[in-house]
Amino acid sequence: MIKRIATLYICSLACACSQPDKLFRLLEAEQTGVQFANTVSEGDSLNILNYVYYYNGGGVALADLNGDGLDDIFFTGNETSCRLYLNEGSLHFRDVTREAGLETRDWCTGVTVTDVNSDGRPDLYVCTAGYPDPERRKNKLFVQQELRDGIPVFSDEATARGVADSSYSTQAAFFDFDKDGDQDLYVMNHANQRESVNTPATKKTHGEGASNDHFYVNDGNGRFTEQSFRLGINTEGYGLGLAIGDVNDDGWEDVYVSNDFIYNDLLWINDHGKGFVNLIDSFMNHQSYNGMGCDLADINNDSRLDLIVVDMLPETAEGRKKMIGDLTWSKAELIEQAGYAPQYMRNTLQLAADGRNPGETTFCEIGQMAGIAATDWSWGPLLADFDNDGWKDLFISNGYYRDIGDKDFIDYTNNLFMFRSREETDRQMIPEIRKQKARRLPNRIFRNKGDLSFDPVSYQWGITQPSCSNGAAYSDLDNDGD
16 A cells, blocks of 8 residues: 655745755655645556556645645645645645545545636535546545534535546646636546557547547536537647646747657647637747646746656666667657657746747747656656746656666566466466565756856755655745745
8 A cells, every 4th residue: 555645844934944055945744734635555456557647646726725724735635535635824725625625535636726606715626536437436526505603615516517527637727818807717637548558540630539639618507518529629649737827928828748659749729719720830849748738938038938748767877778768769760750759758938929920929949948748757846946046947757656667567568468368467466566665766856047057056955855755835824035
């Protein structure tokens, strides 16, 4: 049984601590009251063999849910319930999950905060995946009903409002795509298959893919209608990262989706509220291969949105030789002949620049020059100004609970397939997978130097705890200005 323990770092810009040279201090659960552990059992009924993203963890949201001026913490849980911790001040939190009506029994992945009914109270949209039964994969929309003794009380209204998507969903985002005054919904999905995820088959771009994302238009009366195909959202992917922003600076918000495996990322340019067009090939020359988390932010203070997408390239030569993922020239040729854009197994940092024509935007990829291309098996990148110097820095969560990308292990499992049936192979693989060690690594944080390069400052800033980290979020939890 594996436990993912929540960790909380407090920024020390505005406090006198015992290590003034460290920007962050790790706070223990005994001090904060945050006891959340995202435990997975690795049982016979649900495991990495029958759910491809079994070890991917879940997301976390920080928001003031009860209106007291302090941001609270909501964790999603996989084989354990989601948890809500109310901020009581002085960096202490209280678990009010049961009282808030937020206990869950399904495999929850991402969470986003929105005010779906415009009543001034934050609501929670929670994505689900994992289980083969579609009924257990219905996304949840927890709408806040009232405050009871300072505790926000929620009710799941996803079905009533038309957004109980039963796909394998990773994350979602609300934004007003057509500027009609209400929030619409983009749901990012993936499929669940073990074979062919890296096979250069014909791209599915007409909505026939099992992992097509979904777009829900707000009808203006608190209900939503799924209109993906009408609006042009019709290309398959294995979405692990979702970011919303005005990429081409035309005043309309666009959608970036980073896709895992061979599937190209998607850049849905908003056609002035009439629909979306995937124009990624016009904006970018190449992408990350295993696109995981992503974030849009302005890294060079030119008022344009830049883009970070993280992948899984190890920092050391030894690590690179041990990890699966080498792309041969012949396979790269097959991939491009099948219509896929060039992809590389490393983090990519796309810098916004002028296009060929006036008013056009294009991107220059500078990840290697910037010094952030290799951070191992990475998940959640956050671009934010952590040291309050006016430049957005970069935090990356990383690690994985079973090193199933180890080449020796891959060779071993491939040999099993050669001589046994799938059922026999699975029975033998389950105990072998449980023996694989975790890739426990300190999360990475980089200081923006202001010249399109970043300094690795994890140790100097106090981010040193080896862990397997997935979802991440930042907030001024103690209202001290950092």
